[in-house]
Amino acid sequence: MHGFYFSIILVILILVGFILRYMITYRVLVKKLKESEENYRELTEKYEVDVSNLENRVKQEAAKNEQKDHLLIQHSRLAAMGELIDSIGHQWRQPLNGLSLIIQDVREALQFGEINDQYIDTFTKEGMIQIKHMSRTIDDFRKFYQPNKEKCTFSLSDSIEAALSIYSSNLKKHDIHVEFEYREQHMVFGFPNEYSQVVLNILTNARDAFVVNGIKNRRLDINIHTDGSFLVVLFTDNAGGIEPDSLSKVFEPYFTTKSNGTGIGLYMTKIIIEKMNGSVKVENTDGGARFILSVPKVASENIPSLITV
Numbered sequence: 001m002h003g004f005y006f007s008i009i010l011v012i013l014i015l016v017g018f019i020l021r022y023m024i025t026y027r028v029l030v031k032k033l034k035e036s037e038e039n040y041r042e043l044t045e046k047y048e049v050d051v052s053n054l055e056n057r058v059k060q061e062a063a064k065n066e067q068k069d070h071l072l073i074q075h076s077r078l079a080a081m082g083e084l085i086d087s088i089g090h091q092w093r094q095p096l097n098g099l100s101l102i103i104q105d106v107r108e109a110l111q112f113g114e115i116n117d118q119y120i121d122t123f124t125k126e127g128m129i130q131i132k133h134m135s136r137t138i139d140d141f142r143k144f145y146q147p148n149k150e151k152c153t154f155s156l157s158d159s160i161e162a163a164l165s166i167y168s169s170n171l172k173k174h175d176i177h178v179e180f181e182y183r184e185q186h187m188v189f190g191f192p193n194e195y196s197q198v199v200l201n202i203l204t205n206a207r208d209a210f211v212v213n214g215i216k217n218r219r220l221d222i223n224i225h226t227d228g229s230f231l232v233v234l235f236t237d238n239a240g241g242i243e244p245d246s247l248s249k250v251f252e253p254y255f256t257t258k259s260n261g262t263g264i265g266l267y268m269t270k271i272i273i274e275k276m277n278g279s280v281k282v283e284n285t286d287g288g289a290r291f292i293l294s295v296p297k298v299a300s301e302n303i304p305s306l307i308t309v
């Protein structure tokens with residue numbers, strides 16, 4: 001009998017022992033769990049703070065980059081200014097000569113008694129034609145130097161024409177024959193004046209290459225075609241091309257092979273085209289370099305009716 005009670009007490013004691021052990025383990029586990037939760041919360045908070053710091057830094061860096069690009073674009077615009085003022089001089093030469101001939105004729109006309117109403121009318125009309133020509137040149141340049149603040153729908157061909165017209169005297173001076181054919185208005189969405197500036201960069205680079213390599217028959221072909229939802233413009237010159245090692249670097253900031261170059265021109269080109277959600281590429285052809293600019297075209301249903309007519 002004693003043995004039986006003893007066994008029961010032993011079993012109870014073992015059970016109590018188990019329960020106590022279980023309770024202690026449970027408490028330890030709960031404590032550990034709480035500690036883990038605490039750690040987890042601390043880590044999460046720290047992580048959130050880190051992420052938000054990181055986000056802030058990314059934003060700050062992006063803003064800094066934007067500012068840097070803006071300054072570079074301004075800088076490059078100013079760098080091109082000297083060259084363009086030279087072009088204004090060239091483009092004014094002809095109307096100025098015209099005006100001076102008309103004015104010099106007055107005294108002679110007086111001597112020969114030719115001054116009458118009709119003479120005055122012709123004098124005024126011809127004078128005004130020359131003055132209007134000069135004024136249009138200045139307007140073109142002024143427009144060119146006003147950066148577009150907001151994107152707008154514009155004609156790619158007009159923007160290319162604007163750059164060609166501003167640079168025409170320089171092209172003539174260096175005997176560069178530009179072939180630019182377009183059959184229709186190609187509408188895109190972006191910054192027209194900046195696009196003209198991009199074209200001007202490509203023209204000045206081609207001019208430099210023609211001069212450095214002493215090319216005889218200087219040609220620059222400009223072609224526009226559609227590729228899916230993009231308008232692609234090819235600028236192909238026969239100025240000798242780009243060193244294979246340099247091909248991948250020409251769009252990097254400050255990459256230049258010229259003693260007086262800044263290396264900003266093509267970097268700026270890339271920034272402007274990318275701001276228009278487009279892309280730039282370069283390749284060598286048989287006799288020269290080809291720059292390929294793609295920008296998304298504006299679907300015809302999105303073009304304001306004023307522009308489509």
Ligand SMILES: Nc1ncnc2c1ncn2[C@@H]1O[C@H](COP(=O)(O)OP(=O)(O)OP(=O)(O)O)[C@@H](O)[C@H]1O
Pocket residue numbers: 201205206209237239240241242246250255256257258260261262263264265266267289
């Ligand atoms: N049409 C081209 N033919 C041959 N090389 C070219 C042509 N266009 C660009 N390059 C090369 O690419 C380099 C970078 O051009 P980018 O316009 O960025 O700078 P840059 O012309 O050297 O200087 P900047 O335009 O600032 O005066 C040039 O130095 C030249 O070596």
Ligand SMILES: [Mg+2]
Pocket residue numbers: 201204205265266
């Ligand atoms: Mg350049």
